[in-house]
Amino acid sequence: MTSGWLNLKNIPSEGRDFLFEADAEWLEFVSEFDLKFRLPVPLQMEIKIIPQKKGFYVTGKLGGKAIFECDRCLEDAEIGIDYAFDFFEQINPEEQELLGEPLLRYVDDHFELNIFQIMWEQFLLSLPVKKLCQESCKGLCPKCGHNQNLGECNCSRESGDPRLSIFKQLKINKG
DSSP states (O other), X not given: OOTTEEEOTTOOTTXXXXXXXXXXXXXXXXXXXXXXXXXXXXXXXXXXXXXXXXEEEEEEEEEEEEEEEOTTTOSEXXXXXXXXXXXXXXXXXXXXXXXXXXXXXXXXXXXXXXXXXXXXXXXXXXXXXXXXXXXXXXXXXXXXXXXXGGOOOSOXXXXXXXXXXXXXXXXXXXX
């Protein structure tokens, strides 16, 4: 893949700021990872790249919104993204071959940074463990599949493990 690589040849010692958007090329790049989501507006990534003696220091912020399926009820869950990051990418060509697709590569007489991969990694790191449509989402009924946020279904509500039902007969004497 040739797109998504940023030429780092003429970056001054104090660093340079860049702004990137999640465009159609980036969405095509991430489609191979099979994570289902939509972007109502493109993600924006602001980064500053500062050259160092043994690599590049990268600091930035990723912002935007993404829509996923709610992990409980399968309705749309809009996730706000406001994620700051920083890392150091070391120049080490031997390691790059072992790790697969590198973030940093040397081409001709300059280094290039894989912006698509950085945006993808930071996007993944910004996501919550549970993607919910609302914090109080009740999810789906385990028997009939009804969305319980829309109201109660007519399924019986036995709770607990049936193997432990004998303990429901247990009387506790407070005395």
